Amino acid sequence: MKQYIVDAFTKEPFKGNSAAVCVMDAWPTKEFMMKLAAENNLSETAYIVKEEQGYHLRWFTPGAEIELCGHATLASAFVILNFYDTDAKEVHFHTMSGELIVRRKGESFELDFPTYELKELPVTDAMEAAFGVRPIKAVLGLDLVCVFENEEDVRNMNPDQVTFNKD
Structure with a gap:
């Protein structure tokens, strides 16, 4: 090696x-x-x-x-x-x-990066519970990507992975 x-x-x-x-x-x-x-x-x-x-x-x-x-x-x-x-x-x-x-x-x-189809998902109460703040948008590709209202929401969130993984 x-x-x-x-x-x-x-x-x-x-x-x-x-x-x-x-x-x-x-x-x-x-x-x-x-x-x-x-x-x-x-x-x-x-x-x-x-x-x-x-x-x-x-x-x-x-x-x-x-x-x-x-x-x-x-x-x-x-x-x-x-x-x-x-x-x-x-x-x-x-x-x-x-x-x-x-x-x-x-x-x-x-x-050349691969491209993946993205699918917009409804924002759920489980997402809000997991992040502590409600996303304004959720998109699924290989991973879930959530968009939040502003930078302050992102900086102040304390994600709860256990809650997020339940749903």
């Missing part, structure tokens, strides 16, 4: 958005990936395994595996295109969110 620390969105060291990128010959256990991500203590650690067509990519925070991470995908592409497949113009990642393609654009990289 080789591990790289990459600062996405910048050319300057110690700026941008850092991610660890681990290039593996085969998948370690999920427990290993969780422990290494926790030890790295960065917002995300990316794990890559070469496949016949492209690469399989997974992302972990210090506490969980996640479905999608843009900056860690760009960091992974930087590693692959600069140290492994240096003649390639793009890299294909197979992920929990589907196929992600990163293209080299001069000295930069371009990522």
